[in-house]
Amino acid sequence: MNMQPNESQEATAAPSGSTSEPAREDNFDRLKKHLVAGSLASLLVDAYRAEEPGRRSGAVRLILQQRVQSAKEPHGRPQA
């Protein structure tokens, strides 16, 4: 085994500060057990976890926009 370091490769800022956290169990499943089925909180959990990481904040905001839209609808379309 060649024990000499490979000097030809550039040093990188290698210290690994990141923590890899595999999903050993789904926290969201646990969370949902303590939420009322069909509640807004439960709906938010579903929307959030259904999205790819990185787009999840969009999922929460979309739910809110839909709620606001629904809340407006009984008052009809505003007239100019």
Next chain:
Amino acid sequence: MVAPRLRSLTVCGFRAYGRSPQTLNLPSDIAAVWGPNSKGKSSLAEALEFLLTGRISRRELMAGSQDEFAEALRNVHLGETDATYVAAKILAADGKEREVRRTLKRDYAKREDCQSQLEIDGVVSDASGLASLGIVLSQPPLQAPVLAQHTLGYLFSAGPQERATYFKTLLELNDLETFRSEVAAAMGELREPAAPALSKLAACSGIVPIQGELRKLPPGAPDLPAITSVLEGAAAVLLSAAGQPAEGTLAERTERVRSVLAKRRGSAFPLDLFSRTEPAAWSAPAPEAWARLRTYLDERGKVDAEVARLVTLFEQALQLPQVAGAKGTLDCPLCATKASLTPDRIAFLRERVQQTRSFAAAEGAARSTLQQLLASAQACAATAKNARPALAALEGSERRRRGFSLARIREILGNVAEPLLSPWLKCLRSLLRAVAALGAKAEEVVTLAQGMVSSLASFESLEAVIPAYAELQRRRDAVVEASRAYEVHARGLRSALEGVVDARADTRGWQDFIDLALDVGGLHAAMVERTALQSVTKEMEKALREIDAAKERVLDEKFGEYSDLVREWWDRLRPGEPAFFSTVRPRKGAKRTIDIKAELSPHEDRSAPKVRDAVAVFSQSQMHCLGLALFLARAQREGLGFIVLDEPVLSSDEDYRVHFHADVLEALLAIPMQVVVLTQSQPTWEELESRYRHANISQAQLRVETAAEGCIIEATSDGLRAKIGRARSLARTGHPDNMKSGAGHLRDAAERFCKELLVEDRRSQGDGAVEIAEYDGHALEWLAPKVAPMLRKDPSHAGKFEALKKLLNPRCHDNAPPSTQELVHACGELDRFVKDYLGR
């Protein structure tokens, strides 16, 4: 997939280790390394930590002394070109052996982190590469599966917040924290509706006379008729108070309110002189317009003036049946000239008539285009006129007569006047200059276009008109730009004046009222929006409370599960103690505080315990065990394949050592988890060898011969004496498996004896560079004949060694190993050879 295993760890130039690479072989799931103080145990543990994380946690945990770790990783005695690295052979989760190596590129500096490069099988990698081998790092700062003295106490010495972060990360609740933050952030955005209509409503609710009317607005989001009705009522109140007719539609009432307001304001200051018209949309003529005019000029050039005059006559003649169907020469039907209309002449006439028709069409298009150009230029001229504020249309004397002067503005606005006036004046001048330039050019272009319209038949080219319109466009753009800049400052100045003027005229809020009354739909939309947002915000607040409560319960569950694990390890370490670990859990009502609780029972059976904070009631020994139990619970929970325990039991803790040796290690091996124990206690080391011989424990010793050479790892389990001793131990058990294993150890020992003797012989002959590794791979059959000539101290020795070889050679791989007596005797003979020829 199985958890990964360390198969070897090689350290070179790292901390106490010198330039010669030192390797700790780890063939089985348990290893014990003995070394007195300052012989490299901690450096070995930190080497694994560095390999996996690129740093050592000791520096991070001793935050106050980070500067002191400058140049701490690289062995101080290394030469400039000597490498510093740690490498390991790892049996990865996929069952394949991989080489992981981390080379130090830059050591810690006073305020800088170290830099290193991780490679897996020679390819640059990172933590994700380690994860692909099944090596998952834990949460900072204790990322590596290494328990050292300084990490044991971390959780007790860490502040409450760090401790909370550590456990929440450990229990993997960060995803829920992130989710909660996202929901809260989204909810926060709901609270910021931009609703100028609502601001105006609030402002006009300051008009005292109409407060009663406005209070009639139903709460929430009333419908349009309800809002209109309330505003009509309010307008009526204002008009009645001003002595004006109060009936009519809302628009009619609003217009009257506006008149009243203008009159009142006018008595204080002529704000209307700020009024102006924004430049209407305008664009220069399209290229098609110029193309139509060019077509017209072309067609005009083709047409003979006399033909154009007579074209109607010719058209009628050509439509006559005898002419239209003529095959030969005809008399002219117009002048009756005989045989004057030949077929060629008829064809000529048809061509001229056709040309004249094209000209007529082009002429019509040109006339229309010129009219459009003229209208466009006139619109520009109007723009120039209207873009000026009304005050610019008045003579100075007239402005002063109406009360508009800079002095008046300064008097009204006081200290705030100047910062508003200066930029307004500057922009006003720019606007007036731009407007004047546009006006002049627009007049010029209007004149030009009018000339073209009136002299359609005679204008000769477009050379003057195209650049004129281009310039018109440029000047108009300048007006738009100046207008935009002016409007910003004019609005500021006017707004400031309105504030004071409305206060003086008692018309505060009136403008807001007028704005609202003119846009009831906007107010309705804003009220609907506000009501919807309030409703959803309430829902969200409730959802957030539910999420928080559920999250706390998940946290409690996970803390409970983790506590159970910690308690299991605690009970293995300190069974039956009346003071024992209870739980680790968040403090009620203080999410950022994690308590580690102990229970104190007055009884042997731990009944009727009192709960206290462990930090306050545990002895040093108990705290040590608690740190170990927390670490082991974490390792088990995270499914780590291997752990390194640096002095896991205090030397003063005789009572509990046996529990660690017997129960804890056995439980770890049963998981299964590979364990490397580093200890300075020789009795511990020896006991582990005896206790875990069945698990093929590997053993090593650490020593330092010279500081420059650094620490040396000596694999005693591969060493000669150790192998003989182990073979003898196994032989005496009488168990067939152990006998077979013992024969193997004795054969290894005999081979080792041969190699050492050969090396010694060559060194005695002056070959100082010879290494025992040169004989790696050679078996006893090859080695024995080489050493036979050297066994001359007794005439019987060569024969005895030959017999030993025969005993071990054929049988070491057989199902029928040598008998106990044969093995024990052979061990004794090899012992004597070692003593006689190697002097030990």
